[in-house]
Amino acid sequence: xxxxxxxxxxxxxxxxxxxxxxxxxxxxxxxxxxxxxxxxxxxxxxxxxxxxxxxxxxxxxxxxxxxxxxxxxxxxxxxxxxxxxxxxxxxxxxxxxxxxxxxxxxxxxxxxxxxxxxxxxxxxxxxxxxxxxxxxxxxxxxxxxxxxxxxxxxxxxxxxxxxxxxxxxxxxxxxxxxxxxxxxxxxxxxxxxxxxxxxxxxxxxxxxxxxxx
Amino acid sequence: xxxxxxxxxxxxxxxxxxxxxxxxxxxxxxxxxxxxxxxxxxxxxxxxxxxxxxxxxxxxxxxxxxxxxxxxxxxxxxxxxxxxxxxxxxxxxxxxxxxxxxxxxxxxxxxxxxxxxxxxxxxxxxxxxxxxxxxxxxxxxxxxxxxxxxxxxxxxxxxxxxxxxxxxxxxxxxxxxxxxxxxxxxxxxxxxxxxxxxxxxxxxxxxxxx
Numbered sequence: 072x073x074x075x076x077x078x079x080x081x082x083x084x085x086x087x088x089x090x091x092x093x094x095x096x097x098x099x100x101x102x103x104x105x106x107x108x109x110x111x112x113x114x115x116x117x118x119x120x121x122x123x124x125x126x127x128x129x130x131x132x133x134x135x136x137x138x139x140x141x142x143x144x145x146x147x148x149x150x151x152x153x154x155x156x157x158x159x160x161x162x163x164x165x166x167x168x169x170x171x172x173x174x175x176x177x178x179x180x181x182x183x184x185x186x187x188x189x190x191x192x193x194x195x196x197x198x199x200x201x202x203x204x205x206x207x208x209x210x211x212x213x214x215x216x217x218x219x220x221x222x223x224x225x226x227x228x229x230x231x232x233x234x235x236x237x238x239x240x241x242x243x244x245x246x247x248x249x250x251x252x253x254x255x256x257x258x259x260x261x262x263x264x265x266x267x268x269x270x271x272x273x274x275x276x277x278x279x280x281x282x283x284x
Numbered sequence: 285x286x287x288x289x290x291x292x293x294x295x296x297x298x299x300x301x302x303x304x305x306x307x308x309x310x311x312x313x314x315x316x317x318x319x320x321x322x323x324x325x326x327x328x329x330x331x332x333x334x335x336x337x338x339x340x341x342x343x344x345x346x347x348x349x350x351x352x353x354x355x356x357x358x359x360x361x362x363x364x365x366x367x368x369x370x371x372x373x374x375x376x377x378x379x380x381x382x383x384x385x386x387x388x389x390x391x392x393x394x395x396x397x398x399x400x401x402x403x404x405x406x407x408x409x410x411x412x413x414x415x416x417x418x419x420x421x422x423x424x425x426x427x428x429x430x431x432x433x434x435x436x437x438x439x440x441x442x443x444x445x446x447x448x449x450x451x452x453x454x455x456x457x458x459x460x461x462x463x464x465x466x467x468x469x470x471x472x473x474x475x476x477x478x479x480x481x482x483x484x485x486x487x488x489x490x491x492x493x494x
Binding site: 097098099100101102107108109110111112171190210211214217218221224225228231232235236238239242243245246249250253256257260261264267268271272275 | 311312313314321322323324325326380397402404423426427430433434436437440441444447448450451454455457458461462465468469472473476477479480483484487488491493
């Protein structure tokens with residue numbers, strides 16, 4: 072292989088195996104009874120971990136929700152972030168160690184809640200990586216920054232989508248409740264008025280009976 | 285390439301593999317033997333979904349059962365008592381696709397860590413074969429991926445806009461229903477009151493009280 076193409080080959084290999092997760096437009100939904108924990112691997116220290124979670128359905132008939140608490144624990148067991156949110160929230164933190172981070176969602180309320188969450192770990196090669204690795208050029212850093220910017224847009228979109236899902240469920244529930252309660256109201260009204268007429272008739276029949284006697 | 289150069293090149297590539305390979309991310313969660321853990325995602329139709337699951341950090345030979353279902357209840361993938369596996373499908377309807385994991389026949393205190401790598405759309409594409417087919421350079425491949433990402437962001441935006449339009453229609457329907465049902469409520473009330481009066485009047489006239 073000629074020396075020039077050797078550089079191209081290793082570049083090609085490392086890009087192919089780079090497993091770049093760009094535009095990873097996904098939010099996962101899961102139902103929590105008391106606690107659900109998810110683990111996410113952070114490859115390098117200094118990586119920026121961003122994400123969001125939205126409470127989609129809280130299983131209660133009224134709007135007074137207890138909310139969901141997110142607790143993030145680092146690989147050494149220290150608590151990194153703790154957030155309580157009623158409807159949902161975005162979060163971000165810079166990881167100081169690499170390793171497996173634990174994201175725990177706690178549900179303090181009585182009913183199971185369904186949440187939709189998204190976690191993204193972003194890595195941009197720094198100057199130290201550039202110096203260490205001869206195949207990494209400044210253009211790679213720029214591409215990585217562009218990739219992370221796109222991931223931020225995608226992340227915002229995922230949050231919007233989850234909130235839209237929640238609003239849609241509320242609206243459909245409102246519509247269903249409206250129809251059901253109105254029909255129930257009419258049935259009750261008609262039933263109660265027939266009952267009233269019947270009782271009044273019975274009252275007067277008895278009175279007449281007494282008068283005759 | 286001479287022997288030393290080749291060795292150095294191999295070491296460099298291996299080093300890079302380790303560095304870049306750890307950029308892969310999978311969601312890990314615990315499955316205990318009493319409960320079923322389900323992870324769902326809302327996906328549009330005609331999207332490629334690729335999933336890869338395996339049990340991590342397991343000393344004993346625990347096995348897990350997997351089931352992947354479509355929004356209409358069709359079973360897309362089912363494996364009983366396996367330690368790892370993968371599935372791939374193209375969605376034919378849009379909605380909530382769910383992957384459920386549970387343990388059969390295990391002691392009640394067993395807890396298993398399952399790592400699920402769930403990729404949809406852009407991330408699910410086989411970039412290795414695309415790079416080979418189109419003979420793409422490393423940087424060109426990255427830029428192609430970015431281009432696909434921008435396309436997917438755009439189509440998600442359009443999808444969000446459609447959903448918002450549907451929700452707006454639903455809201456306007458609810459609003460007009462509130463008005464109509466309010467008026468009908470009033471009419472039903474007046475009608476029923478009128479009937480009561482008429483019925484009792486004829487009743488009392490019949491009983492010669494009026």
